[in-house]
Amino acid sequence: MVLRNRLGPLIKLAAVVAYPYLFSSEYFIHLGVMAGMWIMLATSMNLLLGYVGQTPLGHTAFFGIGAFTAGLLSVKLRVPFWFTLPSGVVASVVAAYFIGRITLGLRGAYFVLASLGFAEVLKLVTVNWVDLTGGPMGLSGISPPQLPLPIAGRISVSDRLSYYFLMWAVVGLVLLVVHRLIHSPVGRSWLALSENEPLAEAVGVSAGQATMLALLVSGGIAGLAGVMYAHYIGFISPDVFYLLYSITMLIMVITGGKRTFAGPIFGAIVFTLVPEFLRAAQNFRMAIYGALIIAIILYLPDGLLPALANLWRAASKRRVETWRSCKPTN
């Protein structure tokens, strides 16, 4: 058991490193990059949906703010990557602070709609402010990251393989931070709040501070994913504020299992691949996607990972019982 725990992270690291060499076509490496982005987005969504217990239907607002901040700085001011990255994160954290000040007092459907309202208003601003954002035509020419490295000098991360490693380095860092955070007293206070708010407050958890912190971290991570997306694709449009992005994050978290660390990662990988498989269905793709969402909520409300874990537990219990019943009873 101890050995397995020590080896676990190494095996995962090896899998991430080996993937682009095992599946070395441009297409599979592209999927690997996108999976990394979706893992960040789903993890960030999970902090709110799973740990704080709010449903941010406009969560893609932070993704879009990160993407547009990085994109605009890169295209209009020719600012390098090492500056657009923190700017994008800071912009989405600041936005999260203001949105949080307004919406965190709201509960249930009211929070959902206020959150959605912000994303939609941002979408309409980017559509209509053509001089700045290019409107529906979008913003193109976002430069690939240039990284000044100590020994190798300045390298340009412009091919897919190097972007894959850059993306996963960022994903690794984000996951480390989130893992630390949810196993810290802060993470436990989030859990306490989502389970029983009055009780949590009674034992000294400040609901306002704890949920605000979750929103800031969550918004920052989504903004970071937006920056990584903008520099990877090189083009952004008001589409980044579409409801479908937020829905995809929600479905990833629910499918994987909310309020778990591994669930959203698993769900993000599954739902990066599912639309690709559905390409075979052509016109029926989105209709099947809709039906899939309904089926998941009906049959797997707690997510795939917990369901699989239950199956595994039931199976091993049965094994133990069969073993016991085989023993001679005397």
Add this chain to the structure above:
Amino acid sequence: MAAEFLQHLVNGLIIGGTYAMMGIGLTLIFGIMNVVNFAHGEFYMLTAFFLYTFVKSLKLNFLLSMVASVVSIGLLALAWERYILRRLRSRSVENGMLTMIGLSILLQNVTLIAWGGAPRTIPAPFPLDAIPLGPVSLTPFRLFIALTAMGIILGLAWFLKKSSLGKATRATFQDRDTAAAVGINVDWIYAMTFALGSALAGSAGLLLAPLFVITPTMGDQVTAKAFAVAITGGLGNFPGAAFAGLILGVAESLGAAYVSSGYKDAISFLLIIVILVIKPSWLFANRT
């Protein structure tokens, strides 16, 4: 100038009447069933496409087609409530909401496959000459929209207030368990509420379809507007939604005329945010 303003105001009130219908449908479904209906706009959209098929392909009489479309959407809503929503009733609000989002994506894309994505028009069989009414003038079809919307809303208000089924609905709204204890068939009330709410969205779709083109994605904006209306009036509040619908209609009409037509669709979302920020006292006071 004044005549022009008055004309925008009246046009806004007429469109607002249909917004009120959408908002009332949504507010009833939320208030009674606690379902956040993100597929509301798709029921609106689908009813318009039914009308298109009845009028254009089957060449039925226009008014008869309207009735047939609403009945079809009501039956569809009944089936959805019976086989999906009923199973989710004991679960948290998020489950119902996400299922409705799934339905919204499903219906939009099924419509896209069945009817195609090209915008379509449904001509209304009314003369196009405007009727002058004092300083403003209205086409006969707009007059028809205004009268139908008013008739439906007032009729529904009377039904909820006076009829025994309406009273049972209000009782269920106030306290589901007590209503069930005094012999009200709560399952039946839920089914009827969902069918009625969806039919209201559908009727709004029928009234507006001949004014604009119809497309499979037009429901998105409708859902947004219905939420803006329901929130502004206070979720679960019938007269509030009726009043808020008129306000949104006028705000959009004046906003498009005097501010910017590009931001017309932003008005509903801004309204949602502003109302939720200032949290007026009627917002959480639940009543029908």
